[in-house]
Amino acid sequence: MGRVIAIDYGKKRTGIAVSDPLQMIAGGLATVAAHEIIPFLKKYTEENEVELILLGEPRQMNYLYSENMDRVRQFHNLLHKSIPDIEIRYVDERFTSVLAHRAMLEGGLKRQKRRDKALVDEISATIILQSWLESRNIKRVTN
Numbered sequence: 001m002g003r004v005i006a007i008d009y010g011k012k013r014t015g016i017a018v019s020d021p022l023q024m025i026a027g028g029l030a031t032v033a034a035h036e037i038i039p040f041l042k043k044y045t046e047e048n049e050v051e052l053i054l055l056g057e058p059r060q061m062n063y064l065y066s067e068n069m070d071r072v073r074q075f076h077n078l079l080h081k082s083i084p085d086i087e088i089r090y091v092d093e094r095f096t097s098v099l100a101h102r103a104m105l106e107g108g109l110k111r112q113k114r115r116d117k118a119l120v121d122e123i124s125a126t127i128i129l130q131s132w133l134e135s136r137n138i139k140r141v142t143n
Contacts, residue, residue, distance in 0.1 A: 002051030005041070006129030008093060008121050009056060009075050010034060011068070015121030016041075017129040021049075026129035028122040037075075038082050045083055053079070053086055056093030056128050091132050093124070 004023055008015035014037045016029040032040045044050070055076055058066040080088055 002049035004052045004054060004129060004133070005029070005044075005050055006054040006091070006125045006132065007037075007056060008125040008128060009037070009068075009072050010121060011071060013121050015123070015125035017122065017125035018048075019129060019133060023051075023133060026126045026133060028126045031119070031122045038078060041079065042082055045086060050086055053083075053088045054091045054128060054132055055079075055088055056125070057090035058093055091128055093128055 001021060001023060003021060004019040006017045006026065012034055013031050014034055015031050016037075017026050018029045019026055029044075030040070041053075055072065058068040058072060060066050076088060076090075
């Protein structure tokens with residue numbers, strides 16, 4: 001069983017999270033400059049068995065795509081061309097930044113650390129991945 005990667009893609013930075021090999025627990029992997037993300041992922045997937053990539057799908061509260069969706073689609077196409085053997089799925093990323101800030105606050109991080117946008121992006125990717133893992137496990141149990 002391969003790992004699952006979740007990506008919170010942004011114009012400047014991209015947060016990345018990865019599951020354990022058993023696909024039970026999500027952990028933050030890195031935050032990478034947007035222009036370095038493809039080489040980073042190619043290297044990671046060459047060195048690790050990755051089964052699936054989850055890409056945060058930016059939507060507004062009314063379920064319409066946000067303005068960032070065009071960039072995410074372009075990134076999806078480039079990623080698929082660069083790593084064609086790994087499936088890529090979109091996952092709703094609404095509320096992940098809010099949840100990331102809440103987790104940082106509840107975790108006792110100082111104000112300066114909570115302003116670290118790179119950390120917020122990585123935590124957001126971790127939330128995307130952990131939510132997906134949990135929802136998949138719930139579906140398995142109820143079926």
